[in-house]
Every structure is written in structure tokens, then in C-alpha cells.
Amino acid sequence: MKAGQNIMDNEILNFTERLIPISDFSKGKTSRIFDDVKNNNTEYIVLKNNQPTAMVISLDSYRELVEKASKMETLLDKIEEIRLFNIASARSEKAEKTKDFEDVISEFGFTKEEIFEDMDDVEIE
Template sequence: MLNPNFISGAINSLVPISRFNKGEANKIFEEVRESGFKIVLKNNIPTCVLLTPEAYEQMLETMENYRLLVEAENRLENAKGADFVPSEQAMQELGISEAELKEVEVELE
């Protein structure tokens, strides 16, 4: 059975385009700021989605992270033993010492 909160949220996210024609754009934009998004209907068909800038940025970041995940999985799936280099060899080729690595501060997100 569908969650009643989900159904209520979905219904509340719908905005008929006629509300824009009635001069309610500012009110709709405030609703978008409060809820994060609205789906605009034209002739009862979803026409566009209004998002807050934060929701849009989050969506783009999620899509980029997914693209990178797929790329990494494909690389691992197609990798051969010869594709890998021991860290000691890579550090030597790049001229990096163990002491230099210990001095570097790394911040992970």
C-alpha cells in the first residue's frame, strides 16, 4: 500500500500552469523554496520541474557521482594485472618520497 504522506506530497507538488497566468508566480516560487521543487502541469501533463538552486546543485552532484561510479566499475571490470602499478613504483616514477607524503594534509569530503 502507498504511504499516505507520499501521495499527499506528490499531490502538493503539482502546480497548474494557470496559477502563473493568474499572477501567482511569487507565491509558487515561495512554495518551491519551502518544498524544494514543484511540477508544473499544462493540460494536466507534467511540463517542467521547478527546483531550488540547492536541489538542482545536489541533483547535478548526484548525477556526476553516479557517472564516476559507473566509470570506476567499468574500469575495474575490464582491468588486467598489467594495468596496476605498485605504489612504490609510482612514487619512484613521480619522484615522491614517503616523508613528503607524511607532510601533506588531506581533507576528504
């Protein structure tokens, strides 16, 4: 048997040992499960009708997950700020190359007054 297969078999075995039916909580096994979670930092997946429904994790693991999630959210916010700053910077650079509205309409032979006069006659569907 290959070493990789052994590792995978052990992981599957460990995973299946962490699956517990919800009925175990009413069979007096709750204390043992909670002790294992607290003392060994074991995580359990609770099954209801043979479907994963909840997880039992230690308070330390929960706090660590909340802290990591908070840091990840802050990181994503910073990434979004940088992205928006880059967009704004690129637009700012382009703004130097853009023309005023008046320049554009005069290139087409119109004046502002002509455009605003005819606006009431324009119908947008």
C-alpha cells in the same frame, strides 16, 4: 485505519499539492510558488494539458542533483574500468595457455606460406 494507509494517504496528498497547472504562473501565483520552493525546498510538478511537463526545484536541490549525477557518472566509469581490467587480466592468464599461430597451423599440417598462398583462392560470402 492502519498506520501504513495513513502514511500513504499523506504522501498522495502531498504529491497532489505539488502538482500545479501551468496556468497558475499567469494567475499571479508565481511569486508564492517560487517563495515556497526557496524557503521550504518544496518541489513542484508543472502540468500542461494535465500532463507533467516540468519541475520547479530550488537551486540548492538542482546543484545537489548535478553533483550526485557527476559522482554517479565517475563511479560508473570506475566500475567499467574495473570490469575491463578484469577481462584483460583473464585474457592475459589465458594467453599463457594459448598457442602461437604457427603452432596451430603446423598441428593441422600446414605452413604459413601455404595458407597465405591459398588466401587469394578463398572466397568469403
